[in-house]
Amino acid sequence: MADGQFFSGQQLADELNVSRASIWNYLKTLETAGFDFHAVKGKGTRLKLAIELLDKQRILTCLSSEHRALLKQLxxxxxxxxxxxxIVEKHQLTPLPNGSVCMAEMQTMGRGRLGRTWVSPYGQNLYISFLWSFKGGISALSGLSLACGVAVCRALKSLGLSGHGLKWPNDILWEGKKLGGILVEIQGESQGGYTAIIGIGLNYQMNELSSGExxxxxxxxxxxxxxKMGRNKLAAHVLAEVLSILHGYEETGLLPHVEQWNNYDCYRDKTVRxxxxxxxxxxxxxxxxxTGELLLLTPDGRTKKIMSGEVSLRLSE
Structure with missing residues (x-):
């Protein structure tokens, strides 16, 4: 039903070789999972919004040869x-190479920053995790989520989107509303160095039923x-930009991306809390x-550096 066309209960039952009662139960289960259906007597039932399912081959086709070389596993x-x-569980079984990526149609326990739930309905958004290991100290990775935020903004811009930007430390906004976010988790490796898992969630085409939380x-x-923007095409552009930044990050760190991050900063020169x-x-x-700290100009004229840690940033009321 992904293409949004009408199907009768009998058509679906015949196609899947089950009873019409089973089809009705399946549709109810899908509704519970966040799918929004439209039924018309005499025509059948369709998805209100067609879904472009993730397709590994279509994603790879959208990548340049240079970016395909950086993508070691998808x-x-x-x-x-x-x-x-x-991706962490797979890495624990057999160490994965830099440039390993995991995507999913749906997450049942998606997480955001500070332990918050990340709403992850089926087929409506992008959920992508990158794995990259670094030999240097952990302090050098403090700005990694900021650099990846710049990468996502570049990907969106390359597809013709405007009006988007960044909110420190890891949110992607469009005209003040949340468009996506980044969660970086760092693991120490037994042989020294650190492995970063960079999770990116991007709202693609989400219905109101799914967004209640x-x-x-x-x-x-x-x-x-x-x-509508192609979901696989969007995924490919995000892969390309993030992999490019990860590839050079050990050598350059955040510094080459600071100016661009500041240009994308949605809260720049605004009073915040x-x-x-x-x-x-x-x-x-x-x-x-x-190095990625928020620069806060205090009322007494001092500039204070704020580390992300357990703090949240809000516009002042």
Missing amino acids: DVLDVCASTNQA IGQPWVDVCHAYGE ILSGEQYEEGVASGISK
């Missing part, structure tokens, strides 16, 4: 707990773009430092 899963967890204004790529538990402080957001 797993496209149907359903998993989270793509970050899936999102506790803030959100938007998806197709709405922001004004028309830094929340830490019950405590907060206010100031004017002044971009990021060369």
